[in-house]
Amino acid sequence: MSSMPLAHRRTTTERGYGWQWQKLRLVILAQEPLCRFCKQAGKIVQADEVDHIDSDSFNNEWENLRPLCRPCHLKRTAKDQAFGKHQWRPEWLRPSAIPLVIVCGAPASGKSSYVRERAGPGDLVIDLDVIASELSGQSLHGWDRAKWLTPAIRARNEMLGDIMRSTAQWPRAWLIVSEARPDNRQWWADTMQPERIIVLETPPAVCMARAKADSARPREITFEAIGKWWSAYERREGDEVVRHGA
Ligand SMILES: [Zn+2]
Structure with a gap:
């Protein structure tokens, strides 16, 4: 006993x-x-x-x-x-059971539109902004990160868990992550074994113009994040580069 x-x-x-x-x-x-x-x-x-x-x-x-x-x-x-650890890259992730496309790029580089234009009607789109916006009832790029980041990441990770299971029914999943560093994209490649990793090389000036046009985006923070993304960015063999928005 x-x-x-x-x-x-x-x-x-x-x-x-x-x-x-x-x-x-x-x-x-x-x-x-x-x-x-x-x-x-x-x-x-x-x-x-x-x-x-x-x-x-x-x-x-x-x-x-x-x-x-x-x-x-x-x-x-x-x-x-x-x-204050967030699980951006959960250790328990395993290869996706369904075809997966990962789309990376700076903030306001056009990742969501890129996926929206290409995803099939039955596809699963895993986008932290969409999840946080749905959870919080706030706008797509204006949600309160201090309050909603952790629950949004948790919900996103549950969706990643769903596509690992053999019961996953979607024809394809699309995952949006910013991931400027090649070693981080390599981690996703090794861990989830996506069929493609696409990087939108939208020039910083174009990202900034897009951010400015969206009144819900916190401008200073977004500009800083775009700069940080581009200073950390390097190409990786195996990624598909899309020159976009220029
Ligand atoms: Zn111990």
């Missing part, structure tokens, strides 16, 4: 976990009884918590769960909170 479920009652109730989660956690701890972090550091310590590797998604897939001892779990939670 174990008294662990009682010891965890407060936290699990706070996080909205029920009996299903308690069962799953006991199965995980029975399968892998040692703290994974301690084991990696060469120490043998009994695990007493089951941690979500991607703490934003609360995805209960096996590969998103790991056993930790209490001190390691506390340290990891504190670290996440200290960095």
Whole structure:
């Protein structure tokens, strides 16, 4: 008999976990009884918590769960909170089960229009701006990032989880991410194995003119983000470059 479920009652109730989660956690701890972090550091310590590797998604897939001892779990939670960490690139992502096109580019480079003009009627479009705008009821580019970024990323990550599953029914998915750096686009290429990665090389002046024309966009922040994107941008072999909007 174990008294662990009682010891965890407060936290699990706070996080909205029920009996299903308690069962799953006991199965995980029975399968892998040692703290994974301690084991990696060469120490043998009994695990007493089951941690979500991607703490934003609360995805209960096996590969998103790991056993930790209490001190390691506390340290990891504190670290996440200290960095205000958002899961831009969740560790638990796996290749898409359906054809996927990833469209990258600076803010206001025309990614949404590019996808809108090409996506089929049954395709799934995964666009953080659309998700945040729907969640918040605010405009597509004027949503309050301080308040809605974390829930929007969580919802986006759930959609990414959906297209990994063999039950995914969409003919094709389109994912919009800015990703200026080639190593970050390489990460998406390796992790989700999209059929194409397209980069819109819309010149900064064109992006800025587009941003100016959209009164809902916070102008200063968008201009700065366009500049940052272009200073971080490098081409990557395998990307399809679209010279666009000039
Ligand atoms: Zn540990």
